[in-house]
Amino acid sequence: MKLILLGAPGAGKGTVAKLLTKMDGSVQISTGDILRGAVQAGSDLGKQAQAFMNAGDLVPDELIMGIMETRLQEPDCEKGFLLDGFPRTIPQAEALKVLLGKIGIELDMAVNIDVPRDVILDRLTTRRTCSNGDCQAIYNIKSSPPKQEGVCDKCGSPVIQREDETEEAISHRLETYNEKTAPLIGFYDNEGILITVTATSSEAVIAAITEKLGQ
Numbered sequence: 527m528k529l530i531l532l533g534a535p536g537a538g539k540g541t542v543a544k545l546l547t548k549m550d551g552s553v554q555i556s557t558g559d560i561l562r563g564a565v566q567a568g569s570d571l572g573k574q575a576q577a578f579m580n581a582g583d584l585v586p587d588e589l590i591m592g593i594m595e596t597r598l599q600e601p602d603c604e605k606g607f608l609l610d611g612f613p614r615t616i617p618q619a620e621a622l623k624v625l626l627g628k629i630g631i632e633l634d635m636a637v638n639i640d641v642p643r644d645v646i647l648d649r650l651t652t653r654r655t656c657s658n659g660d661c662q663a664i665y666n667i668k669s670s671p672p673k674q675e676g677v678c679d680k681c682g683s684p685v686i687q688r689e690d691e692t693e694e695a696i697s698h699r700l701e702t703y704n705e706k707t708a709p710l711i712g713f714y715d716n717e718g719i720l721i722t723v724t725a726t727s728s729e730a731v732i733a734a735i736t737e738k739l740g741q
């Protein structure tokens with residue numbers, strides 16, 4: 527399947543993407559994960575992106591399109607992909623349309639995961655992430671804590687609160703979402719490929735997607 531997952535930070539895009547990869551071998555492509563990996567590796571990309579990310583601002587479109595142009599043409603994308611956190615602006619959506627046209631790929635749909643703001647805020651402030659850039663496993667101190675406090679179950683690295691998940695950065699990220707990313711809902715509606723799922727459980731989102739794909 528070739529899907530875009532839209533939704534505010536904390537809507538569950540990453541969780542839904544991970545569950546979908548198990549269904550048909552499609553790969554999850556998270557620009558946030560790629561950028562955090564680059565910051566940790568200290569690469570040029572990471573150095574250029576870090577200040578924007580820590581402030582809860584978007585990284586410039588040119589940098590993101592540079593990443594995605596390469597990533598979408600890698601062989602593992604042939605089975606399908608789940609775009610998690612990309613596109614985030616109308617110019618990115620327009621550039622993606624041109625890129626997909628050029629490489630001959632058609633999207634199945636764009637899924638707007640719609641979750642109430644109080645749920646989002648609660649999820650983001652209680653979210654913790656593995657600090658190892660190659661792992662980045664996600665935990666939640668209330669609903670799914672690591673077995674040993676502060677230690678990743680998968681790789682043993684410290685589990686931390688992301689710098690952009692302080693209350694101040696979160697509220698800025700949500701404003702940025704409303705201003706720059708929410709307009710993509712209208713964009714993909716016009717393209718005729720939008721579905722909106724209002725659900726707080728990932729299972730319900732998956733069920734809505736598989737039902738639509740089966741139609």
Ligand code: AMP
Binds near residue numbers: 580
């Ligand atoms: P995420 O993990 O998707 O919430 O992304 C974390 C941060 O990475 C965002 O707050 C942005 O600073 C940056 N980022 C991720 N994806 C994009 C994108 N498509 N466009 C611009 N910035 C992005």
